[in-house]
Amino acid sequence: MSGTRKLHIKSYGCQMNVYDSQRMTDTMAREGFVEAAAPEDADLIVLNTCHIREKAAEKVYSELGRIRRLKEGAARAGRKVVVAVAGCVAQAEGEEIIRRAPVVDLVFGPQNYHRLPDLLARAERGAKVVDTEFAVEDKFAALAPASRAATRARGVTAFVTVQEGCDKFCTFCVVPYTRGAEVSRPVARIVAEVERLADAGVREVTLIGQNVNAYHGEGPDGAWTLARLLHRLAGIDGIARLRYATSHPRDMDAALIAAHRDLAVLMPQLHLPVQSGSDRILAVMNRRHTRSDYLDVIARLKAARPDMAFSSDFIVGSPGETEADFAATLAIVGEVGYAGAFSFKYSPRPGTPAAERDDQVDDDAKVERLARLQAEIDRHQAAFNETCVGRTLDVLFEKPGRLPGQLVGRSPYLQPVQAMAPASLIGEVVAVAITRAGSNSLFGEVARPFAHEPAPALASLES
Ligand code: 5AD
Numbered sequence: 048m049s050g051t052r053k054l055h056i057k058s059y060g061c062q063m064n065v066y067d068s069q070r071m072t073d074t075m076a077r078e079g080f081v082e083a084a085a086p087e088d089a090d091l092i093v094l095n096t097c098h099i100r101e102k103a104a105e106k107v108y109s110e111l112g113r114i115r116r117l118k119e120g121a122a123r124a125g126r127k128v129v130v131a132v133a134g135c136v137a138q139a140e141g142e143e144i145i146r147r148a149p150v151v152d153l154v155f156g157p158q159n160y161h162r163l164p165d166l167l168a169r170a171e172r173g174a175k176v177v178d179t180e181f182a183v184e185d186k187f188a189a190l191a192p193a194s195r196a197a198t199r200a201r202g203v204t205a206f207v208t209v210q211e212g213c214d215k216f217c218t219f220c221v222v223p224y225t226r227g228a229e230v231s232r233p234v235a236r237i238v239a240e241v242e243r244l245a246d247a248g249v250r251e252v253t254l255i256g257q258n259v260n261a262y263h264g265e266g267p268d269g270a271w272t273l274a275r276l277l278h279r280l281a282g283i284d285g286i287a288r289l290r291y292a293t294s295h296p297r298d299m300d301a302a303l304i305a306a307h308r309d310l311a312v313l314m315p316q317l318h319l320p321v322q323s324g325s326d327r328i329l330a331v332m333n334r335r336h337t338r339s340d341y342l343d344v345i346a347r348l349k350a351a352r353p354d355m356a357f358s359s360d361f362i363v364g365s366p367g368e369t370e371a372d373f374a375a376t377l378a379i380v381g382e383v384g385y386a387g388a389f390s391f392k393y394s395p396r397p398g399t400p401a402a403e404r405d406d407q408v409d410d411d412a413k414v415e416r417l418a419r420l421q422a423e424i425d426r427h428q429a430a431f432n433e434t435c436v437g438r439t440l441d442v443l444f445e446k447p448g449r450l451p452g453q454l455v456g457r458s459p460y461l462q463p464v465q466a467m468a469p470a471s472l473i474g475e476v477v478a479v480a481i482t483r484a485g486s487n488s489l490f491g492e493v494a495r496p497f498a499h500e501p502a503p504a505l506a507s508l509e510s
């Protein structure tokens with residue numbers, strides 16, 4: 048091999064794709080690849096794609112147009128570039144991608160990315176390679192761990208996949224087809240990974256999975272629940288904060304709710320998608336819970352942890368959704384009082400039951416409902432942010448902020464918080480007096496540099 052080879056990965060979609068891209072980077076580092084910030088410099092370009100909504104896939108094809116020109120330019124300069132499409136579009140479309148975009152050399156799904164070194168070797172010998180079989184071997188075990196330096200460069204917060212795939216089969220969703228059946232990683236592997244992260248300076252870990260609270264990984268004494276796993280991880284030195292996403296309302300068991308009461312490091316914030324506020328639509332979606340089941344879970348969480356903040360995902364214009372169904376969705380936003388939410392127009396996904404229905408809602412209605420819903424969500428988000436003004440919140444500072452001398456971090460409720468603070472406080476949980484709320488972030492002043500230490504440390508900050 049001549050010289051160092053360069054890799055550029057672009058991630059679309061969810062946090063799990065971000066995690067997968069990092070693990071691909073770590074695995075290719077073992078093969079001698081370094082990261083290239085821009086695709087122009089790379090010998091291997093990977094698009095780690097998302098198939099959740101139509102727009103996500105379309106973005107990939109337009110990016111491939113740009114990459115084709117880049118690859119042709121490199122070829123004229125005598126440099127060979129390998130182009131790979133990974134992730135959920137790759138899984139769903141397979142070789143169709145190479146047919147539609149011949150610039151692509153390599154297509155592999157989310158269950159195959161640990162094989163990237165071998166797949167690349169085949170592509171470099173000139174073959175077009177497609178690997179979308181669900182692998183039987185343990186993907187995570189085959190991947191290289193991140194080096195200490197790579198972990199440090201990624202900052203003081205990290206994602207760790209603990210569970211992947213989904214067996215719920217909501218009628219609108221492609222995930223069970225792209226990510227496959229639900230699989231949980233063993234407890235010991237997750238503990239080792241979090242210990243490694245903590246040792247490299249990570250302070251906050253978000254456990255991720257498409258259905259993370261259905262976690263049931265193998266422990267030393269049988270299967271462990273997510274609640275048990277959180278208790279175990281809470282004991283790891285250096286870990287100041289734990290979060291988990293994304294959860295299904297049906298899997299919020301009593302032990303997990305109690306963990307929000309009992310574990311100080313478990314943040315009082317939960318992303319708990321409801322999708323719709325209408326029982327009729329929830330049934331069509333095969334969500335397997337009603338509006339009142341959901342509100343009951345919210346009430347139990349608030350009883351366990353009164354300052355709990357919630358966020359959700361919503362879909363508007365699902366097949367058969369009437370104005371009355373939509374009104375029920377609008378109403379639930381106020382009833383829960385969300386701190387934030389994502390909302391989407393229903394997008395028919397090939398192969399899913401909802402896409403086959405003949406009662407599709409027309410796009411004008413979707414556009415109009417989305418605007419109304421987003422306005423309602425924004426109103427509640429602003430109201431929630433306003434309630435933080437005048438309070439002192441623990442902030443984990445993550446990186447330099449917008450202005451010189453500023454740092455930005457996150458509150459326990461996941462809001463970005465900007466404050467004047469020295470760079471030495473990156474990675475520290477600091478008490479910040481909130482003085483102002485913007486639409487998406489809070490602004491404040493450092494009250495005490497260390498949230499849980501007495502005032503004297505302030506002197507060192509001021510000096
Ligand atoms: N159309 C629109 N939104 C969707 N989501 C999932 N599938 C679809 C679809 N077919 C949304 C859901 C989910 C989030 C990740 O994306 O709200 O929670």
Ligand code: SF4
Pocket residue numbers: 059060061062063064096097098099134135221222225226257
């Ligand atoms: Fe997109 Fe779902 Fe795949 Fe994540 S798991 S990349 S959200 S389709």
